[in-house]
Amino acid sequence: NFAKSLLDVADNLGRASSVVKDSFQKIDPTKDSSGAVPLLKTLLEGVEMTDKQLIE
Structure with a gap:
């Protein structure tokens, strides 16, 4: 469950980066x-x- 939450956070950060760019x-x-x-x-x-x- 914790790992899935981290993946969700990583996905959201990727989306945020795309929107800002x-x-x-x-x-x-x-x-x-x-x-x-x-x-x-x-x-x-x-x-x-x-x-x-x-990621690290």
């Missing part, structure tokens, strides 16, 4: 008045680090 492609950094690009970059880095630690 897709969001990057939709944002024109020159028109990013909301400051979303740096926030998305930080979010992606955090998700990828967490995923990497989970």
